[in-house]
Amino acid sequence: MSIVNIKNICAVFCGLPGDVESAESLLLRIRDLAEKYPCETGAVILGSNDPTSKRIFALASSFGIDQVWCLETQVDILTLQRHERIDVLAAILPTLQVAHENCLFLMNASGDEEEVAAAVAVRMNAWALGRCEQILVNDENELSVVKSCFGGRMKITRSLSAGIFFAAVRCVEQPRITSAPKTSIVTKHEVSAIEQRPRFFITLLPKSERYPSIDGARILVSGGRGIGSEAGFESLYALAETLGGAVSASLPAVDAGWAPVARQVGQSGKYVRPDIYLAIAMSGTPQHMAGIDPHTQIIAINSDPEAPIFKQAQIGVVADWSQIVPALEAKLHSLEVKSLD
Ligand SMILES: Cc1cc2nc3c(=O)[nH]c(=O)nc-3n(C[C@H](O)[C@H](O)[C@H](O)COP(=O)(O)OP(=O)(O)OC[C@H]3O[C@@H](n4cnc5c(N)ncnc54)[C@H](O)[C@@H]3O)c2cc1C
Numbered sequence: 555m556s557i558v559n560i561k562n563i564c565a566v567f568c569g570l571p572g573d574v575e576s577a578e579s580l581l582l583r584i585r586d587l588a589e590k591y592p593c594e595t596g597a598v599i600l601g602s603n604d605p606t607s608k609r610i611f612a613l614a615s616s617f618g619i620d621q622v623w624c625l626e627t628q629v630d631i632l633t634l635q636r637h638e639r640i641d642v643l644a645a646i647l648p649t650l651q652v653a654h655e656n657c658l659f660l661m662n663a664s665g666d667e668e669e670v671a672a673a674v675a676v677r678m679n680a681w682a683l684g685r686c687e688q689i690l691v692n693d694e695n696e697l698s699v700v701k702s703c704f705g706g707r708m709k710i711t712r713s714l715s716a717g718i719f720f721a722a723v724r725c726v727e728q729p730r731i732t733s734a735p736k737t738s739i740v741t742k743h744e745v746s747a748i749e750q751r752p753r754f755f756i757t758l759l760p761k762s763e764r765y766p767s768i769d770g771a772r773i774l775v776s777g778g779r780g781i782g783s784e785a786g787f788e789s790l791y792a793l794a795e796t797l798g799g800a801v802s803a804s805l806p807a808v809d810a811g812w813a814p815v816a817r818q819v820g821q822s823g824k825y826v827r828p829d830i831y832l833a834i835a836m837s838g839t840p841q842h843m844a845g846i847d848p849h850t851q852i853i854a855i856n857s858d859p860e861a862p863i864f865k866q867a868q869i870g871v872v873a874d875w876s877q878i879v880p881a882l883e884a885k886l887h888s889l890e891v892k893s894l895d
Pocket residue numbers: 777778779780781803804805806807818819820821822823824834835836837838839841842845855856857858861873874875876
């Protein structure tokens with residue numbers, strides 16, 4: 555007979571602007587797990603009166619999350635700095651009943667939330683699992699997580715026994731829930747004062763970049779070492795603009811100074827999940843591909859027919875990029891102009 559260890563699976567929303575976009579899929583993921591695995595479901599929402607928190611609360615209620623905690627603060631949630639979010643969560647989460655039983659806390663996998671999850675886990679003496687690709691329930695009714703390592707070349711499965719765990723998960727598919735939602739219990743939890751400790755202020759400066767960010771872009775036009783120069787990247791920006799997308803780059807292109815580091819995709823860059831990824835003059839190394847969501851459709855342009863990127867691309871074009879990209883941009887541009895006439 556199996557021993558059920560994890561008793562609670564609980565989403566944590568730390569009051570970041572992207573919370574609403576991730577909330578639906580994260581909460582549905584939890585409800586879906588609860589249909590396969592006997593556990594209580596929960597949601598902790600940092601904030602209660604702002605539009606983001608209200609929307610997440612409405613979603614949690616409609617999905618029948620068993621218990622929802624709204625952490626009320628005196629300050630505007632969006633103005634909290636990262637270490638203050640960590641302070642609040644590390645102070646409140648251990649006081650919740652779920653943290654006295656074995657619990658898996660889930661947060662959305664984005665740069666900020668992954669850091670918050672890890673820091674809160676350390677402060678609670680819990681397990682920080684980092685970014686996890688899958689959460690599995692086996693025939694013995696045991697819960698485990700699957701993580702990617704070595705730039706996506708290996709997968710690790712880690713079974714979850716007794717303890718408190720924090721995982722960051724990326725929710726791309728919307729699982730279906732079949733059972734009728736249950737009524738949620740809502741607990742408002744007053745966070746009286748955010749601890750005033752020596753503060754180091756992080757000032758967010760307006761971006762000097764004139765081009766759209768790669769974060770959240772549905773189309774990415776991505777350049778590799780084969781682009782050869784900063785001037786070459788101008789062609790990629792023109793194509794991206796015509797397509798309504800953004801420009802990203804491989805590490806060598808960033809190292810060469812052709813694109814800023816905020817545009818680097820890969821193991822040591824950003825994780826992106828556009829609908830379409832144009833991989834131009836890049837070979838498709840595991841370290842680069844580790845930064846692209848498996849559901850993304852890849853169109854590769856490379857002069858080498860043996861380039862590994864072609865094994866991963868849905869569409870491949872063997873060509874010199876400098877012949878194809880300006881011609882493609884001009885063609886698309888003329889179509890766009892025609893459609894406006
Ligand atoms: C710990 C670690 C972390 C790393 N993290 C990252 C990361 O986050 N992101 C990342 O990208 N890399 C990362 N790397 C580096 C990675 O190993 C590769 O070196 C890198 O991804 C290769 O980039 P590339 O494809 O642009 O260059 P290359 O592998 O040199 O490929 C260039 C491609 O351009 C093609 N080409 C050349 N000229 C043309 C032309 N005129 N037209 C069309 N095609 C042309 C070539 O055929 C070739 O396939 C990491 C490495 C390590 C060890």
